[in-house]
Amino acid sequence: xxxxxxxxxxxxxxxxxxxxxxxxxxxxxxxxxxxxxxxxxxxxxxxxxxxxxxxxxxxxxxxxxxxxxxxxxxxxxxxxxxxxxxxxxxxxxxxxxxxxxxxxxxxxxxxxxxxxxxxxxxxxxxxxxxxxxxxxxxxxxxxxxxxxxxxxxxxxxxxxxxxxxxxxxxxxxxxxxxxxxxxxxxxxxxx
Ligand SMILES: [Zn+2]
Ligand SMILES: [Zn+2]
Ligand SMILES: [Zn+2]
Ligand SMILES: [Zn+2]
Numbered sequence: 001x002x003x004x005x006x007x008x009x010x011x012x013x014x015x016x017x018x019x020x021x022x023x024x025x026x027x028x029x030x031x032x033x034x035x036x037x038x039x040x041x042x043x044x045x046x047x048x049x050x051x052x053x054x055x056x057x058x059x060x061x062x063x064x065x066x067x068x069x070x071x072x073x074x075x076x077x078x079x080x081x082x083x084x085x086x087x088x089x090x091x092x093x094x095x096x097x098x099x100x101x102x103x104x105x106x107x108x109x110x111x112x113x114x115x116x117x118x119x120x121x122x123x124x125x126x127x128x129x130x131x132x133x134x135x136x137x138x139x140x141x142x143x144x145x146x147x148x149x150x151x152x153x154x155x156x157x158x159x160x161x162x163x164x165x166x167x168x169x170x171x172x173x174x175x176x177x178x179x180x181x182x183x184x185x186x187x188x189x190x191x
Contacts, residue, residue, distance in 0.1 A: 064095050072110040077101050125165055
């Protein structure tokens with residue numbers, strides 16, 4: 001697509017060079033416009049390539065058990081399969097080959113992990129933020145997409161298994177607990 005646009009621009013600019021030769025101002029403005037678009041396309045191409053590489057590297061970090069992205073320490077089994085530290089504590093053997101784990105860390109993969117942007121664990125609830133390892137934990141502690149339980153449980157007003165992001169609590173209450181809302185005067189501060 002980018003190559004097509006670049007070719008079109010080149011053709012347009014070439015025919016324009018003849019028509020605009022009497023008006024260097026127009027020619028110059030078209031020339032700079034073309035340069036600007038070409039630079040933009042190059043940035044877009046580089047960004048696309050960067051995102052693809054990032055995605056491939058992230059998939060290498062997917063834990064085969066919890067499917068979350070592994071963070072250091074990343075350890076190996078005797079056959080070289082990786083596993084996240086949390087899952088390693090819970091299972092006795094490698095889930096991929098059933099062989100034993102080693103106490104060896106995958107230093108190369110840990111180095112890659114440090115350079116990557118990790119998607120927030122609440123992405124399935126709608127968060128699209130990504131951060132390096134140093135900051136992702138801080139973000140996840142105060143992410144606006146952390147699922148919250150229904151407030152009726154906390155207030156001993158009933159039992160409800162619903163969980164959702166804070167911005168959808170009022171609509172849930174309106175939908176499922178309309179009687180309680182009526183009782184509390186439709187005041188969200190009470191709940
Ligand atoms: Zn895991
Ligand atoms: Zn294995
Ligand atoms: Zn988030
Ligand atoms: Zn509820």
